[in-house]
Amino acid sequence: MHRAFQKLILLALSLAALAQAKPRNQDLSFEDFYELEPIQVTGQEIPITVFARSGGDRRYATRFAHNVVEVAYDTLERSPGAGLIIIGKPGEPHPIKLLENFMAQAQGDDAPAELRQIADELEQSVQKWREKIDFKMDDDEGEEDFPIDIDTLIDAFPMPMPPIAAQLYLLAWELDFEPKRIDQRLSTLTVADLEAQNFEAFRWVFYLPPKNTLNKVLKEVLPLAFKEAELGPVKRALARAAIATFKPLIKDAVEGVRKGVLYWSVLSANAAAFHDGDIELLSGKYIESQMPRGKILGSDKTERGIEATRKQKAENEEYAKDPFVVLQAVDDFDPQRFLPYLGRYGDEGHRNKRFFEDAGRYYWQEGDDEPIEFLPAGELFFVSTQKDTTLQFFPGETPSYTQVELRKGRFRHTFDRLFDSE
Numbered sequence: 001m002h003r004a005f006q007k008l009i010l011l012a013l014s015l016a017a018l019a020q021a022k023p024r025n026q027d028l029s030f031e032d033f034y035e036l037e038p039i040q041v042t043g044q045e046i047p048i049t050v051f052a053r054s055g056g057d058r059r060y061a062t063r064f065a066h067n068v069v070e071v072a073y074d075t076l077e078r079s080p081g082a083g084l085i086i087i088g089k090p091g092e093p094h095p096i097k098l099l100e101n102f103m104a105q106a107q108g109d110d111a112p113a114e115l116r117q118i119a120d121e122l123e124q125s126v127q128k129w130r131e132k133i134d135f136k137m138d139d140d141e142g143e144e145d146f147p148i149d150i151d152t153l154i155d156a157f158p159m160p161m162p163p164i165a166a167q168l169y170l171l172a173w174e175l176d177f178e179p180k181r182i183d184q185r186l187s188t189l190t191v192a193d194l195e196a197q198n199f200e201a202f203r204w205v206f207y208l209p210p211k212n213t214l215n216k217v218l219k220e221v222l223p224l225a226f227k228e229a230e231l232g233p234v235k236r237a238l239a240r241a242a243i244a245t246f247k248p249l250i251k252d253a254v255e256g257v258r259k260g261v262l263y264w265s266v267l268s269a270n271a272a273a274f275h276d277g278d279i280e281l282l283s284g285k286y287i288e289s290q291m292p293r294g295k296i297l298g299s300d301k302t303e304r305g306i307e308a309t310r311k312q313k314a315e316n317e318e319y320a321k322d323p324f325v326v327l328q329a330v331d332d333f334d335p336q337r338f339l340p341y342l343g344r345y346g347d348e349g350h351r352n353k354r355f356f357e358d359a360g361r362y363y364w365q366e367g368d369d370e371p372i373e374f375l376p377a378g379e380l381f382f383v384s385t386q387k388d389t390t391l392q393f394f395p396g397e398t399p400s401y402t403q404v405e406l407r408k409g410r411f412r413h414t415f416d417r418l419f420d421s422e
Contacts, residue, residue: 039066041070046083050084060211065262067259075309085206088208092177095207096126098169118194156254158207160261204268259286259287281315288308327378329383341395343356344419345404346416347415355391391405392404
């Protein structure tokens with residue numbers, strides 16, 4: 001018994017020594033965790049560097065990046081440039097918390113103007129990221145809404161890291177992500193600190209949360225989403241069954257969005273190749289191609305992504321031949337000219353549009369929405385007072401053939417004239 005007790009003491013001392021010997025972040029450089037994981041696409045090597053603290057995380061991040069970059073290469077028809085994937089470590093905070101902390105301090109009344117400007121620019125990047133991950137699961141096929149608030153999953157979502165964000169992450173890493181030390185450091189930050197060139201070798205930098213983060217979040221969130229605690233025994237059993245059914249679909253869907261955010265980030269880093277609207281549509285189509293839609297998709301997700309983005313790219317190129325142009329309103333017009341075009345418009349599924357005149361003003365109304373005022377803008381053209389939508393009327397041989405094309409940014413659609421008998 002005495003010998004066994006001695007062994008336990010020796011084991012405890014050994015574990016304590018190991019714990020003390022564990023290097024803190026300041027004992028190693030950030031680059032010590034870099035490893036080049038290049039991908040070969042059609043004979044061209046694309047340099048991808050992965051920052052990871054374990055072999056499992058590195059393998060997952062490498063596979064994740066390769067799947068997405070292959071689709072991005074096909075879209076760009078060239079290399080997207082050198083990239084860095086930073087995969088987080090369990091227990092470390094998501095970078096959004098660090099960025100929001102910095103923005104709160106840098107946008108304060110006492111902050112230097114240069115820091116406020118940097119914080120404002122970073123806030124715009126964060127807002128674009130939030131808009132990208134705030135997706136819906138409902139569509140024309142009657143799918144149900146995503147059953148939980150997307151903000152509750154925020155820790156599971158990756159994000160692009162513009163140079164300032166990457167520098168802030170490096171700063172937090174060097175301080176072992178200790179909140180008090182980070183707050184103190186943020187209070188003394190200078191513009192020079194944030195404009196260091198630690199990441200200049202990379203065209204794009206991307207933060208990827210640990211793979212198992214989603215499991216932890218779903219374990220906490222899904223029961224709340226179904227309000228399990230408020231149900232009786234039978235309904236509680238049904239809720240548990242629903243959770244078991246939803247969980248793999250949600251994990252598959254979120255993984256698709258995670259990939260979509262990387263695809264969007266890589267294309268955005270190569271913005272000269274595409275218009276912002278093109279990038280939004282391409283990334284939206286890519287995310288859509290990765291969605292489970294009621295069942296777990298097979299292993300051909302990369303090919304599905306390539307097929308979907310090729311179709312969208314072709315549509316973008318067709319659109320570019322005749323882009324949306326904001327028209328200028330005119331003061332001189334003949335109201336009689338527009339009389340034949342007042343009335344209802346629509347097509348299959350769109351039978352609730354109306355173009356009408358009231359007190360000398362012209363309006364377009366969709367369903368029960370508030371009517372939007374349009375101003376005459378030349379020969380059978382109208383432009384909304386917000387300058388973001390146009391209407392063009394196409395007279396036919398008889399009034400029954402009249403059509404109107406509505407255009408708004410990346411959207412265009414032609415509606416037929418409808419009559420009371422339809």
